[in-house]
Amino acid sequence: MSESLAKKLAAALASREERNIRRRLPDPALSLSPSTPGSISDLTTAPAISPTPRPPHAAPVDFSSNDYLSLSTSPHLRARVLSALNTSPSILGSGGSRLLVYNHAHAALEARLARTFRSPAALLFNSGFDANAGFFACVPQTGDALLHDEAIHASVHDGARASRIAPRMLRPFAHNDIGALRAALRALWGECAALREGRSVVFVAVESVYSMDGTVAPLRAILDGMDEVFPAGNVHLVVDEAHATGLYGPGGRGMVALLGLEDRVLARLHTFGKALAALGAVLLTNTLIRDYLLNYARPLIYTTSLNNAAIIAASCSFDLLEDGTAERLAAQVLEHSTYLQERLRASLAASSIPAHVLALPARLQQQHQQPSMAQPLTPIIPLLTPRARALSAHLLAHGLNARPISWPTVPKGMDRVRVCLHAGNTRAEIDALINASIAWAAGIAQDERTWPEGDRTQIEEGVGGMGSSGCNLLESKL
The missing domain is CATH 3.40.640.10 (Type I PLP-dependent aspartate aminotransferase-like (Major domain))
Incomplete structure (x- = not known):
């Protein structure tokens, strides 16, 4: 590689590093194993809301992937795929x-x-x-x-x-x-x-x-x-x-x-x-x-x-x-979504957490104007905070994997920890996520004087109008 090209590429990465937006691959240690809480194994071996103790050194509970139905860890799907592979020419x-x-x-x-x-x-x-x-x-x-x-x-x-x-x-x-x-x-x-x-x-x-x-x-x-x-x-x-x-x-x-x-x-x-x-x-x-x-x-x-x-x-x-399996699992996911939103909303209010420290977006607190949508909207819950990386690190320290998302993936001032719920998550895991998030936010709120004024202004404006400021047109989402 020429020195000129190397300098330009390195400078671009250094700029992102300086602005705290450089992307890196997740740590392989965060990957799920079939026995890890948050997998569909829990649904097939125990009641869906039963807490499952995390074994020592287990991978963190998955609140990040798009594996909404937890099918990637489904023993039933695995057996079906292996059988089909064995009989295919x-x-x-x-x-x-x-x-x-x-x-x-x-x-x-x-x-x-x-x-x-x-x-x-x-x-x-x-x-x-x-x-x-x-x-x-x-x-x-x-x-x-x-x-x-x-x-x-x-x-x-x-x-x-x-x-x-x-x-x-x-x-x-x-x-x-x-x-x-x-x-x-x-x-x-x-x-x-x-x-x-x-x-x-x-x-x-x-x-x-x-x-x-x-x-x-x-x-x-x-x-x-x-x-x-x-x-x-x-x-x-x-x-x-x-x-x-x-x-x-x-x-x-x-x-x-x-x-x-x-x-x-x-x-x-x-x-x-x-x-x-x-x-x-x-x-x-x-x-x-x-x-x-x-x-x-x-x-x-x-x-x-x-x-x-x-x-x-x-x-x-x-x-x-x-065969109806997916509909049953989807219902479980959306029940989790209702539970998380209601409990987190109540916990934020009870703990008097300021919106510029941690908040749910206003859009998720409103009833969507679609009569046939009787269930909660989605398993995707953004936790809005200008210190998304810090919250994500705190959650990871508590065995919970939810990733920080910042510009240019989302609009400036709309940093968040993106929580994705799965059929295989348990109520105990969701409670752990809520409790860890509230504990982190309460600690930040106690020391608000250290926050830059710009951080407070951006998140306060963004919480009420999520999505109105627009994403970067060239790099809108993951």
Whole structure:
């Protein structure tokens, strides 16, 4: 490597180190083992709310991963996958790109998912990132526009930058703000004759569940607003369901299915690597777009496809969605979410913890305007604090792994410890998380005079308006 390049790269990393935002891989010692509390083993060997003593030197309890249903430690899923692998004639490799090698397992899974999700067509991708980047890079045409929630995933930004969309036609709107979306749509209507006349299209990109905020998109209101401004129908919604897959809707089919909106959404993305404990993603859309992606989506065309073992594992995970296992586990997760929010809210109030020390976001304290959402919204609970790294370290010292999140992953001034709940967590573990967080916050509150005024101002402003300030457009989320 040249000295010039090395200096520039090192300087960039040093700058992040100085600002306390340099990323590093988690310590391997934090990984879960099947016997560790927080795994699904607890659900299959003891009552779900029974405390499980942590063995000495055990890995910390998982409050960080996206393994919402705890399927990664499910003995039942493990046995099912191993049995399927043992009886499959081919498990190693895929042979190359989907366009070079016909793989029956891939085609069979796509056909199954199209039926399961009641979609005209399905197309597998190696990851949700690849699917988003591939779709938004090639499907929008010259003259089209893209409106996206300001908290949208970084993969949408990457795809849009590679697309034919003119920069001035690529616009964010305030997080989950229907008024802001309508205003952005009206602005496009007024500015662009091709859109008014139906010769061009507006794409609207949202996530059904947002992974950093724990918020849920008001999908029906979004669609109604789109139809109101563009009654001719040349506006299309694309929904990323990565953090809703397995958790919501009949058979874990996501928020779009829960609300019965399949016919009003152009494309849905479901990923296999979070609640399903597998690998890969599927884009659900119509047959024309599927064929177009096969011809133009570079992340699909110019890469080796998922190996057969990954396809088998994903198929086994979908078996658990179809037999009702996932719905039972999802109910457990959402019960945990209710318990954590209610207990933490009460504990913060009883301990008189100032909001600028530790707080729940206001959005999680409000009832979401979706009548069919009778359960708690999400398993993702942000603990807002400008000292997220310190709180995370304190929790880790108490055997609890919840990771700090700061800018540029979230907006400046909105640092938080991101708590992810899982089916395998116990009430005792959740109580330990609450108690450790309150104890830390109480200690900080006693010494408030050491806090910079800017820290207090930023968090006090942010707690009431979480998401309104927007994420960095180029690096919005993990």
